[in-house]
Amino acid sequence: xxxxxxxxxxxxxxxxxxxxxxxxxxxxxxxxxxxxxxxxxxxxxxxxxxxxxxxxxxxxxxxxxxxxxxxxxxxxxxxxxxxxxxxxxxxxxxxxxxxxxxxxxxxxxxxxxxxxxxxxxxxxxxxxxxxxxxxxxxxxxxxxxxxxxxxxxxxxxxxxxxxxxxxxxxxxxxxxxxxxxxxxxxxxxxxxxxxxxxxxxxxxxxxxxxxxxxxxxxxxxxxxxxxxxxxxxxxxxxxxxxxxxxxxxxxxxxxxxxxxxxxxxxxxxxxxxxxx
Amino acid sequence: xxxxxxxxxxxxxxxxxxxxxxxxxxxxxxxxxxxxxxxxxxxxxxxxxxxxxxxxxxxxxxxxxxxxxxxxxxxxxxxxxxxxxxxxxxxxxxxxxxxxxxxxxxxxxxxxxxxxxxxxxxxxxxxxxxxxxxxxxxxxxxxxxxxxxxxxxxxxxxxxxxxxxxxxxxxxxxxxxxxxxxxxxxxxxxxxxxxxxxxxxxxxxxxxxxxxxxxxxxxxxxxxxxxxxxxxxxxxxxxxxxxxxxxxxxxxxxxxxxxxxxxxxxxxxxxxxxxxxxxxxxxxxxxxxxxxxxxxxxxxxxxxxxxxxxxxxxxxxxxxxxxxxxxxxxxxxxxxxxxxxxxxxxxxxxxxxxxxxxxxxxx
Amino acid sequence: xxxxxxxxxxxxxxxxxxxxxxxxxxxxxxxxxxxxxxxxxxxxxxxxxxxxxxxxxxxxxxxxxxxxxxxxxxxxxxxxxxxxxxxxxxxxxxxxxxxxxxxxxxxxxxxxxxxxxxxxxxxxxxxxxxxxxxxxxxxxxxxxxxxxxxxxxxxxxxxxxxxxxxxxxxxxxxxxxxxxxxxxxxxxxxxxxxxxxxxxxxxxxxxxxxxxxxxxxxxxxxxxxxxxxxxxxxxxxxxxxxxxxxxxxxxxxxxx
Numbered sequence: 001x002x003x004x005x006x007x008x009x010x011x012x013x014x015x016x017x018x019x020x021x022x023x024x025x026x027x028x029x030x031x032x033x034x035x036x037x038x039x040x041x042x043x044x045x046x047x048x049x050x051x052x053x054x055x056x057x058x059x060x061x062x063x064x065x066x067x068x069x070x071x072x073x074x075x076x077x078x079x080x081x082x083x084x085x086x087x088x089x090x091x092x093x094x095x096x097x098x099x100x101x102x103x104x105x106x107x108x109x110x111x112x113x114x115x116x117x118x119x120x121x122x123x124x125x126x127x128x129x130x131x132x133x134x135x136x137x138x139x140x141x142x143x144x145x146x147x148x149x150x151x152x153x154x155x156x157x158x159x160x161x162x163x164x165x166x167x168x169x170x171x172x173x174x175x176x177x178x179x180x181x182x183x184x185x186x187x188x189x190x191x192x193x194x195x196x197x198x199x200x201x202x203x204x205x206x207x208x209x210x211x212x213x214x215x216x217x218x219x220x221x222x223x224x225x226x227x228x229x230x231x232x233x234x235x236x237x238x239x240x241x242x243x244x245x246x247x248x249x250x251x252x253x254x255x256x257x258x259x260x261x262x263x264x265x266x267x268x269x270x271x272x273x274x275x276x
Numbered sequence: 277x278x279x280x281x282x283x284x285x286x287x288x289x290x291x292x293x294x295x296x297x298x299x300x301x302x303x304x305x306x307x308x309x310x311x312x313x314x315x316x317x318x319x320x321x322x323x324x325x326x327x328x329x330x331x332x333x334x335x336x337x338x339x340x341x342x343x344x345x346x347x348x349x350x351x352x353x354x355x356x357x358x359x360x361x362x363x364x365x366x367x368x369x370x371x372x373x374x375x376x377x378x379x380x381x382x383x384x385x386x387x388x389x390x391x392x393x394x395x396x397x398x399x400x401x402x403x404x405x406x407x408x409x410x411x412x413x414x415x416x417x418x419x420x421x422x423x424x425x426x427x428x429x430x431x432x433x434x435x436x437x438x439x440x441x442x443x444x445x446x447x448x449x450x451x452x453x454x455x456x457x458x459x460x461x462x463x464x465x466x467x468x469x470x471x472x473x474x475x476x477x478x479x480x481x482x483x484x485x486x487x488x489x490x491x492x493x494x495x496x497x498x499x500x501x502x503x504x505x506x507x508x509x510x511x512x513x514x515x516x517x518x519x520x521x522x523x524x525x526x527x528x529x530x531x532x533x534x535x536x537x538x539x540x541x542x543x544x545x546x547x548x549x550x551x552x553x554x555x556x557x558x559x560x561x562x563x564x565x566x567x568x569x570x571x572x573x574x575x576x577x578x579x580x581x582x583x584x585x586x587x588x589x590x591x592x593x594x595x596x597x598x599x600x601x602x603x604x605x606x607x608x609x610x611x612x613x614x615x616x617x618x619x620x621x622x623x624x625x626x627x628x629x630x631x632x633x634x635x636x637x638x639x
Numbered sequence: 640x641x642x643x644x645x646x647x648x649x650x651x652x653x654x655x656x657x658x659x660x661x662x663x664x665x666x667x668x669x670x671x672x673x674x675x676x677x678x679x680x681x682x683x684x685x686x687x688x689x690x691x692x693x694x695x696x697x698x699x700x701x702x703x704x705x706x707x708x709x710x711x712x713x714x715x716x717x718x719x720x721x722x723x724x725x726x727x728x729x730x731x732x733x734x735x736x737x738x739x740x741x742x743x744x745x746x747x748x749x750x751x752x753x754x755x756x757x758x759x760x761x762x763x764x765x766x767x768x769x770x771x772x773x774x775x776x777x778x779x780x781x782x783x784x785x786x787x788x789x790x791x792x793x794x795x796x797x798x799x800x801x802x803x804x805x806x807x808x809x810x811x812x813x814x815x816x817x818x819x820x821x822x823x824x825x826x827x828x829x830x831x832x833x834x835x836x837x838x839x840x841x842x843x844x845x846x847x848x849x850x851x852x853x854x855x856x857x858x859x860x861x862x863x864x865x866x867x868x869x870x871x872x873x874x875x876x877x878x879x880x881x882x883x884x885x886x887x888x889x890x891x892x893x894x895x
Contacts, residue, residue, distance in 0.1 A: 014856040021850035028843035029879060035836040040313050040452070045833040047332045056318060060309040126831065135828075138333050140435045170694065172511060172641065173545070173751050179697070180757070202758045202825045213828040218433055227412050228433035234828045244830060248817050255810045262806050537747070537887040549644055550749030553889050 012084035020078045027074060031067035038064045047137045050130040079120055086116040108261040114254030121247030128240030136235040137215070143229060149210055150235065153190035156212070158231055160184050162198075165222055176222040183214055183231050199233070211236050313458030314450035315465045325356075325468050330450040331432055337468055351439040354446075357471040358425040364411035366604035368428055368448050369396065373607035374463055374479045377470040383422050385411040392601045419443070426469070453520035453542035456528075460484065460521075460609065479607075486610030487528060490617045490625075494530030497621045501559040503531040504589070506551065507543065508565065508581045513551040514543040522562070529617035530624065534558055552584060560620065561589035563636070566597035573637050594619075595636040602632040647690035651706060652891055654684035655739035658713060662732045670721035677720065677732065681713040684739075691748075698752035699761045704769055704884045705742035709735055711773030719777075724800065730780040738881060747886035760822035764815055771812030775848060776876055778804035782869035785862070798862045801869060809848045816845060840879035847875055 010016070035042055041057050041064055048056070058065045090113055093106075100106040134150050141147065141158040148155055163178035182198035187207050189195075197205040204213040213234040218227040238244075308319035316328040324345075325337035337356045338344050344353045362383030363369045370393060372378045378395045387407055388400040399405030406422060409415040412431055419427070420441050427438055430449035438445045454462065460483050467476035503526045506515035516522045518536035526533045534554045538546060543564070555561070565571040571580070574595055578585035589595050596619060605612055611632070618628035657680025664673035688706060692699075712735040720728025755761075781801035820830035831838070851868055854860040860868075 014853060017853050018850060018857060021846045021853070024846045025843045025850070025875075028839040028846070032836050032839040032843070032879065035839055039834075039836065040458075041311055042833045043314070044311075044316075044328075044332070046827070046829065056309050056316065057311055061311065129829070138331055138432070138435075140432055142433075142436050145436055171698075171752075173547075174698075175511075177754075201754050202822075204825060204828065211828065215828075216432070225412055227431070228437075230433035230436065232432060236828055238829075241824075241830075248820070251813065252817065255813055259806070259810055262803065538749070540750075545751055547644065547749045547751060548641065549648070550746075550889075 008084055009088075011080055012088045013081075014085065016081050017078070017085065020074055020081055024071065024074045024078065027067050027070050031071065034064050034067055041065065042068070047135060049133070049135065050127075075123060079123055082116045082120055086113050086120075089113060105261075105264070108257055108264065111254050111258035111261050114257065115251050118247045118249075118251035118254055121243055121250065125240035125244035125247055128243065129238040132239060134210070134235070134237035139233040139235055141231050141233065149208065150237070152208060152210075154208055155188045156207075156233075157186045157188065158183070159186055159196070161217060161219070161229065161231065163219070176224075178220060181214075181217070181220070183217060185212070209237055211238065211241070310461075310464065312461045312465045313454055314452065315458075315462070317465055317468065323356075327446075327465070327468075329447040330430075331447040333447065335444055335446060349439070350442045351444050354426045354444045354469065356469055358469045360422065360424045361426055361428065361469070362408055362419065362422060362424040363428040364408075364414075365428070365430060365448065366391070366393075366600075367606045368462075368466070369393065370604045370606035370608075371463055371466055372470070375467060375470050375472040375475050377472060380470060381405055382424060383408040383419065383427075385409060385414070390600070392604050416441070451541060453517050453540070453544075455519050456487075456521040456524040458521070463606075483609045483613075486613050490613050491528050493624050494528065494617055494621055497530040497624060500530055500532040501620055502534050502557050503560045503562070503620065504534050504551075504555055504558040505562040506535070506555075507563050508551075508577055508584055510580055512545050513548055513581070513584075514545050515551065516542065516562075517544050525613055525616050526562075526620065529613060530621040531560065531616075548581075548583065552587065555584060555587035555589060558587070558589050559593045561593065561595045562633075563595060563597050566599075566634075566636075568600065571597075571636070573639050575639050577636065596633045597636055598633050599631075605632055608632075641694065643690050643694045647687045647694070648891060650683045650687035650690065651739075652743055654680045654687060654709070654713075655736070655743045656680075657683060658709075658732065658736040658739050662729070662736045665720070665725075665729045665732060670725070673732075674717065674721055677713060677717055681710065681717060684710045684713060695752040695756075697757050698754070699756040699765065700748055700752045701750045701756075702747040702884050702886075703765060704772075705738065705746075705881065706748070707765055707769035708773055708776075708881070709739045709742060711769045712738065712776060715773055715777050724781075724784075724797075726784050727777065727781050727800070730784060731777055734776055734780060741881070741885055743891055744888055745885040746889065746891075747884060749886070755826040758822060758825065760818055760825070764818040764822055767811050767815035767818055771808050771810075771815050772876060772880055774804055774808035774811055775844075775872060778802075778808050779869050779873040779876065782866035783873075785866045786870065798866075801866060805848060805851055805869060809845075809852060812845060812848065816841065837880075837883045840883065844872075844875060844880055847872060 038061075041061055044057055045053050058068065062069075093109065093113070136150050139147055143158055143160060146155045146157040160183075162182040162184070164180045166174045166177060166179045168175075181200045183200060184196060184198050185205070187195045187197065195207070197207065199205045199212055199214050201214055204211050206212075213236070215232040215234050217231040218229055308317075310317045314328075314330050314332070318326040320326060322342060323339045324342065327335050327337060329335060334352070336345055336348055336353050338353055340355045340357070358380055360382045361372075361380045363372070363381060364385040369378075369381065369384060372381060373393065373395070378393070381396065381399065382404070383406045384391070384396060384400070385408060388397055391397050391400065396405060400407060406418055408418050408422070411429060412433075414429075414434060414437075416437050419438070424443055427434065427443055427445045428448045429445060430447065432447055435445045435447075460480055463476045463479050464473075467473045504515065505520075505522055505526065506513060515535045515538060517538045517540045518524075518533060519539055520542055523533045523535065527536070534557060535546075538544060563571075563577070565577060571577055574590050577595070578590045584590060602612070614625060614628050615630055615632050618625035618630060619633060657676050661673045661677040661680060664676055667673070684706070688710060691703065691706065712731055716728050716731035716735055718728075719725070719731060778801050781797065781804055785797040785801050823832050824830045827834075851865070851872070854865045854868060
C-alpha cells in the first residue's frame with residue numbers, strides 16, 4: 001500500500017504541475033515554429049480521427065510531428081497530476097473538523113478545484129471527440145439530392161438555398177456577396193416524421209445527435225462566373241461536445257468564483273499566501 | 277531544471293513507444309505515405325493506393341482486375357492504370373506530358389484555340405479528345421458518353437453529377453495556393469494513376485536541378501528587383517500569396533517578392549491600400565490580366581483602377597503577363613524557372629529567350 | 640483609396656504619436672499634461688477602431704488585435720496615471736507607445752473580412768483577448784517595478800497588484816479562449832481547428848500564466864522569484880502573441 005500512496009502523492013505534487021506546465025510551454029513554442037513551416041501536415045487533424053492522423057501524417061513525419069506527440073503526453077500527465085492533486089485537496093476540504101469561521105470563504109475556496117475538474121472534463125471531451133466521434137466531411141448535394149445520416153435511417157434532403165445579398169455601399173469588398181444564407185434541409189425519419197431546418201455559415205443545426213455544418217456552397221455571389229448550385233455539408237457526431245460545453249461552463253463558474261474570492265480576500269489568508 | 281529535462285526525455289521516449297505500439301498494425305499495412313501539400317498518397321498492398329484529393333476526400337486506386345475494397349461506392353474507386361481521363365485546367369493536363377501519358381486524355385475544358393499543347397489540339401481536331409465545356413459548367417451528356425475512368429477538376433459541384441454516372445472525381449485544387457514544393461511533387465500524386473512513378477521521379481530531379489542551377493546563378497545578382505504578382509480590377513485587387521509557387525520562384529530567381537507575408541489561396545483578394553503601398557515600391561509586376569482578357573497596355577490597366585496609376589510598375593516599371601502557354605507548361609517547369617530568372621536578372625541569364633511571358637506595352 | 644480606411648489609419652497614427660508625446664510628458668513636473676495627451680491618444684485610438692468596425696461590420700477583418708491591445712493598454716495606463724501608481728502608468732505608456740509604433744509600421748490588417756467572422760463571438764473574442772493580454776502586460780510590468788523596488792510604492796501593495804493583475808489577465812484570457820472555441824465550433828464544426836500556428840502560442844501563453852498562478856504553492860517561490868517569472872512572460876507576450884499579429888515593414892499611407 002505504501003508504494004501506491006507515495007506514487008499517488010508524487011503524482012499530486014505541485015512541483016510536478018510546475019514541470020509539466022513549463023514542459024507544455026516549451027513544447028508548444030517549439031511546435032509553433034514547426035507548425036508554421038508545415039501547416040499542411042497538421043490541417044488534416046480537422047478531418048481525420050486522431051488514430052488515422054497518427055498512422056499517416058503523424059508517424060510518417062516524426063521529424064516535424066514529434067512535438068505534437070510530446071504535447072499529448074504532457075497533457076495526459078497534466079490531467080493525472082490535476083486529478084490527483086484535486087482529489088487530495090478536496091479530501092482535505094471535506095474533512096470534518098471545526099466549522100470554519102468564514103463559511104463563505106470556505107466555499108469560495110472551491111474555485112480552483114472547480115477549474116481543475118473543468119479542465120479535466122474539457123480535455124477528456126476533446127479526446128472523446130477525436131477518438132470516437134463521427135466526422136463526415138464533404139457531403140456534397142444538389143438541390144433535391146438526399147443522403148442518409150451515418151448509421152441512421154434518417155434521410156436528409158436539400159430543398160433550396162436562400163441568400164441575403166449585401167446591396168449597400170459601406171462594405172464595398174462585399175458587394176454581391178451574401179451576409180447570411182439559409183440552406184433548407186428536410187429530415188425524413190424512418191417513422192415518416194419530417195422536419196425542416198435551415199443551416200448557414202456559423203449556424204449549424206442538430207438532428208438526432210448529429211450536428212450539421214455548412215462548409216461551402218454555391219451560388220454564393222451574384223453575377224460573375226455562374227457556378228453549378230451545390231452545398232457541401234459537414235456531418236458530425238461529437239459524443240464529447242455536451243461534456244465540453246459543461247466543462248467550459250464549469251470553468252467559467254470557477255473563474256468567476258475565483259475572482260470573487262480574490263476581490264473579497266484582499267486581506268485574507270489565501271490571498272496573503274498568494275501575494276506573500 | 278535537471279528534473280524537467282529528465283521528465284521531458286522520459287516523456288518523449290514513452291510517447292514514441294506508445295505511438296509505435298498503437299500504430300504498429302496500421303503501419304504494417306501502410307508502407308508508404310506521402311503528404312504532397314493538401315494531397316496525399318498512401319501505398320497499400322497489391323499495388324493499391326489510397327489518395328486524398330484537394331478537398332480532403334479519400335479515393336481508392338485499384339489495379340485493374342483486383343477486387344475493390346468492400347463497402348466503397350463505385351465513384352470512389354479508380355481503376356489503374358487509367359485509360360480514359362477527363363481533366364480541366366491546363367497546368368495539370370500538361371503534367372501528363374511529363375509522365376508521357378497524354379494519350380489517356382479523352383476530355384478537356386475549352387476550345388481547340390485555347391490549347392497550346394500540340395497533342396491536345398490535334399486530339400480535339402480529330403475527335404480523340406472532346407471539349408466537355410467550361411470547367412464550371414461541364415456537359416454531362418458528353419461526359420457520360422466518354423465513360424472516363426476519372427475526372428480531374430477544381431469544382432466540387434461536379435462531384436454529385438459524376439457520382440450519378442459512376443465516375444470518380446479528383447479535386448485538384450486545395451484551399452491554399454500550392455507551394456513550389458507541392459507544385460513540383462504533384463507529379464508524384466499523378467504518377468500512380470498512370471503507373472509512371474519512375475518518370476515522376478525523373479521529372480522531380482530535373483526540375484530540382486534547374487532550381488538549384490538558377491538559384492546558384494541568381495545568388496550573384498548585383499541587386500534584387502522588387503516584384504509583385506497580382507491582378508488589378510476596378511474595385512478589387514488580388515495577389516499571389518507569399519507561399520505560392522509563383523512567389524517562391526520569384527525569390528529563388530533573384531527577385532524580392534513583396535507580398536511574402538501574405539498567406540492564403542491563389543489570387544487572394546487583399547485591401548486596396550496594402551496593394552497600393554506595396555506596388556509603389558515594386559520594380560516589376562506580373563499580372564494574369566493580358567490582352568486576351570481585354571487588358572492591352574499599362575495605360576489601360578491604370579485606367580481600370582486609377583488609384584493605382586501612379587504605382588511604380590505602371591508608371592515607370594515593367595509589367596509582364598503570362599502567355600497562354602504558361603498555364604499549360606507544367607511539364608516545362610524548369611523553363612518557367614529560367615524564364616522568370618531571365619526577366620528578373622537579364623544580365624545573368626542572357627542566353628534565355630522569353631517564350632512564356634510578354635511585357636505589357638506602355639500604350 | 641477607401642476614405643474610411645484611410646482615416647482609420649490616420650487616427651491610429653495620431654494615437655501612436657499622442658502616446659509617444661504623453662510618455663515624454665510624464666517626465667515633466669505637472670502630471671496632468673501627460674494624462675490629457677494620453678486621453679486624447681486613447682480617443683483617437685478608439686475612433687480608429689470605430690472606423691475599422693464601420694467598414695467591416697457585422698464582420699471583422701483578421702489581425703486587428705494590435706490596435707485593440709494598444710487601446711486596452713492605454714486604458715490601463717490612464718487608470719494608473721497619475722494617481723494610483725504613476726510608475727506603472729509610465730511603464731504602461733512605454734509599452735503602449737512601443738506597441739502602437741510597431742502596429743503603425745508593421746500592419747497586417749490587409750486581409751479582408753471573411754464570412755465566418757460574421758458573428759458576435761468574433762468581436763467578443765477580440766475584446767476579451769486584447770483585454771486579457773493587455774492586463775497580463777500590465778502584470779508583467781508591475782512585477783518588473785516590484786523587482787526594481789516598488790518604484791517608491793509600498794512594497795506590499797506592489798506585490799498584491801502584480802498578482803491581482805495576473806489573475807484578472809488570466810480570467811479575461813481564459814474567457815477569450817472559450818469564446819474562440821465556441822466560434823470555432825459554430826463556424827468550422829470543431830472547438831479546435833488546426834489552421835493557425837498561433838493556436839500553439841495561445842495555448843503556451845495560457846499554460847505559462849496557469850503555471851504562474853500555481854507558483855505560490857511551491858516551496859522557495861517567494862514574491863521576488865514569482866516576479867521574475869512574471870517578467871519572463873513579457874517576451875512571451877511580445878514575441879509569440881504580438882508579433883505574429885503584425886506584418887512586414889511598410890510606411891503608413893500618410894508617410895509614403
